[in-house]
Structure formats: structure tokens, C-alpha cells
Amino acid sequence: MPSFAGDLLDPAQSHGDVLVQIAGERAGDVTDAVERLLGVATGWRVRWRVEGFRADNRVEDGHGLARNPFHFTEGFGNPAGERETAERALVRDGQGEPDWAVGGSYQVVRIIRFATELWDKDSVHEQERIIGRRRDGRWLDGAPTDEQPNFAADPKGRLTPLDSHVRLAAPDRRNPPPLVRRSYSYDRGDGDTGLVFSCFQRDLAQGFEAVQKRLEGEAMAKYLLTTGGGYFFVPPPGDAWLDAVASA
Ligand code: HEM
Structure with missing residues (x-):
């Protein structure tokens, strides 16, 4: 993963040969699975690990939602159905x-540390103008959560500021960015709290990288410090890929 504007990547928390993500509904089950894996993965060195959680984790109208530590609900901008999710996230035939x-x-x-203390000094109104949505997901121009805002009718950003997160992340409401997000919150104590941002895409340049570059000048940038993470490839289900890779 390259370093983007404002990143401070700690090599001890970045990159790696293999990413193992273990998720579950109960923290105890996840810890047990991690212990079991470490027990059998002898000879492997753990480069870095981070524990995440999804507060108020739920599904509403097909969207996986969770509340982040900055009091906003995330997940509305993801596609609701399996078809659209696959369309954005999975590598297709013929794409090279x-x-x-x-x-x-x-x-x-991306392990993104968040300046929560600074953020909590801002009013809810200011925070909502930085994100470009209300905390509960409604749009700042009054559009309901499950409808599209009318950015074209607000060219100067009077209602939804031009440097707000959603306006820069997805400016063209008819062509949403081809990525699917599924992030976790983390809290390692001593104010080291933030997001284990995670997203899936069929193409890194069109997905994450295009959005990340647009977000460079966002109003939220001053609260964020990306300290680690990496790019990984999730193989397709089944193990046919293993034979293909082994014989390549
Ligand atoms: C700590 C860092 C971040 C926070 C607190 C944050 C928070 C949010 C929130 C509250 C929303 C609105 C609800 C939703 O649609 O999920 C959102 C939307 C979005 N975010 Fe982030 N985000 C962060 C980092 C990122 C990064 C690194 C990217 C990608 C480079 C990103 C891409 C997006 C996209 C594509 C949307 C959907 C926009 C839309 O369709 O309206 N976010 N984010």
C-alpha cells in the first residue's frame, strides 16, 4: 500500500504476506479462534494485529450498519443487494x-487514528457538516436516508459543504464509487482510538485509490492519522486458485 497525503505508516503495523481476518458475534469465540490458529500456525510470525468491534451492528434495508466512535452510523452508502455488492467488489472475467x-x-x-477529543469539542452541527450527513444518516438537504441528495442544486455547498466527506467520496450520485466498505472501530486505550477501515473492490485504482485521492482536501482530514494497514488479495471461494497459483 502506498503512503497517501497525511499518512504516517508505521512499518511494524503495515503490509505483510498474509492477512487473516477473524470475525464473530461473540468476542470470546473470536479470541478462542485466534488462539487456536496461533497454536497451529507455528513457524509463522505475527507482524501486526488489531482488535475491532462494530457497535450497534445491524442490517437495515439490506445495509450492514454500525456506529463508529465519532457518533455516526456508517454503511448507508454501500450497495444493498448481493448483485450490486458483487458488481463493485469482485474481480470479473476480462478485466485483465x-x-x-x-x-x-x-x-x-487502513488503521486510522481519530482525534476524538478534538472532534468532541465541535458541535453536532459542525460534525454533520464535516461528514455531509446527519448522525442518523439523513442528508443535509433534507433527503431521507434511503434517497439521493441533490448536490447539483447546491453547487456552492451551502447545505452540504463541498469539502464534506460524502460529497468528496461520492460526488456523482448516479455513479457510486466501485467499492464496498466494512470497517470496525478500535480502542487501544490512551486515546488511541479510531477505525480499522476496510473495503473491498475489483480494481484498486478505480475503487479505494480514486476515493482516497479525492478525500485529500476533506474537512475531516485534520482529525485523521493513518498509521498502518495494507493491500491484500482475497482469493475466490474454493481452492482451485491454490493449484493455479502453485503451478504458475
Ligand atoms: C476515520 C475515517 C472515516 C470515517 C469516520 C468515515 C465516516 C463515514 C460516514 C459517517 C459516512 C456516511 C455513512 C455511510 O454512507 O456509510 C461515510 C461514507 C463514505 N465513506 Fe467514509 N469514513 C472514513 C474513512 C473513509 C475512507 C478512508 C474512505 C475511502 C477512501 C471512505 C469512503 C467512504 C465512501 C465511499 C462513503 C459513501 C459515500 C456515499 O455514497 O454517500 N471513508 N464515511
Whole structure:
């Protein structure tokens, strides 16, 4: 993963050969699975690990939602159905990737530390103008959560500021960015709290990188410090890819 404007990547928390993500509904089950894996993965060195959680984790109208530590609900901008999710996230035939990679996905993980103390000094109104949505997901121009805002009718950003997160992340409401987000919150104590941002896409340049570059001048940038993470490839289901890779 390259370093983007404002990143301060700690090599001890970045990159790696293999990413293992273990998720579950109960923290105890996840810890047990991690212990079991470490028990059998002898000879492997753990480069870095981070524990995440999704507060108020739920599904509403097909959207996986969770509340982040900055009091906003995330997940509304993701596609609701399986077809659209696959369309954005999975490598397709004919896109220039080897056959074995079709049906797999590029995963981007970013450990983003958030200046929560500074953020909490801002009023809710200011925070909502920085994100470009209300805390509960409604749009600043009054559009309901499940409808599209009318950015074209607000060219100067009077209602939804031009440097707000959603306006820069997805300016063209008819062509949403081709990525699917699924992030976790983390809290390592001593104010080291933030997001284990995670997203999946079929193409890194069109997905994460295009959005990340647009977000460079966002109003939220001064609260964020990306300290780690990496780019990984999630192979397609099944193990046919293993034979293909082994014989390549
Ligand atoms: C700590 C850092 C971040 C926070 C607190 C944050 C928070 C949010 C919130 C509250 C929303 C609105 C609700 C939703 O649609 O999920 C949102 C939307 C979005 N975010 Fe982030 N985000 C962060 C980092 C990122 C990064 C690094 C990217 C990608 C480079 C990104 C891409 C997006 C996209 C594509 C949307 C959907 C925009 C739309 O369709 O309206 N976010 N984010």
C-alpha cells in the first residue's frame, strides 16, 4: 500500500504476506479462534494485529450498519443487494486479471487514528457538516436516508459543504464509487482510538485509490492519522486458485 497525503505508516503495523481476518458475534469465540490458529500456525510470525468491534451492528434495508466512535452510523452508502455488492467488489472475467483471480477481491485495510477529543469539542452541527450527513444518516438537504441528495442544486455547498466527506467520496450520485466498505472501530486505550477501515473492490485504482485521492482536501482530514494497514488479495471461494497459483 502506498503512503497517501497525511499518512504516517508505521512499518511494524503495515503490509505483510498474509492477512487473516477473524470475525464473530461473540468476542470470546473470536479470541478462542485466534488462539487456536496461533497454536497451529507455528513457524509463522505475527507482524501486526488489531482488535475491532462494530457497535450497534445491524442490517437495515439490506445495509450492514454500525456506529463508529465519532457518533455516526456508517454503511448507508454501500450497495444493498448481493448483485450490486458483487458488481463493485469482485474481480470479473476480462478485466485483465489471471483466470484464478476471477471472483476474488482486493481488500484495503487502513488503521486510522481519530482525534476524538478534538472532534468532541465541535458541535453536532459542525460534525454533520464535516461528514455531509446527519448522525442518523439523513442528508443535509433534507433527503431521507434511503434517497439521493441533490448536490447539483447546491453547487456552492451551502447545505452540504463541498469539502464534506460524502460529497468528496461520492460526488456523482448516479455513479457510486466501485467499492464496498466494512470497517470496525478500535480502542487501544490512551486515546488511541479510531477505525480499522476496510473495503473491498475489483480494481484498486478505480475503487479505494480514486476515493482516497479525492478525500485529500476533506474537512475531516485534520482529525485523521493513518498509521498502518495494507493491500491484500482475497482469493475466490474454493481452492482451485491454490493449484493455479502453485503451478504458475
Ligand atoms: C476515520 C475515517 C472515516 C470515517 C469516520 C468515515 C465516516 C463515514 C460516514 C459517517 C459516512 C456516511 C455513512 C455511510 O454512507 O456509510 C461515510 C461514507 C463514505 N465513506 Fe467514509 N469514513 C472514513 C474513512 C473513509 C475512507 C478512508 C474512505 C475511502 C477512501 C471512505 C469512503 C467512504 C465512501 C465511499 C462513503 C459513501 C459515500 C456515499 O455514497 O454517500 N471513508 N464515511
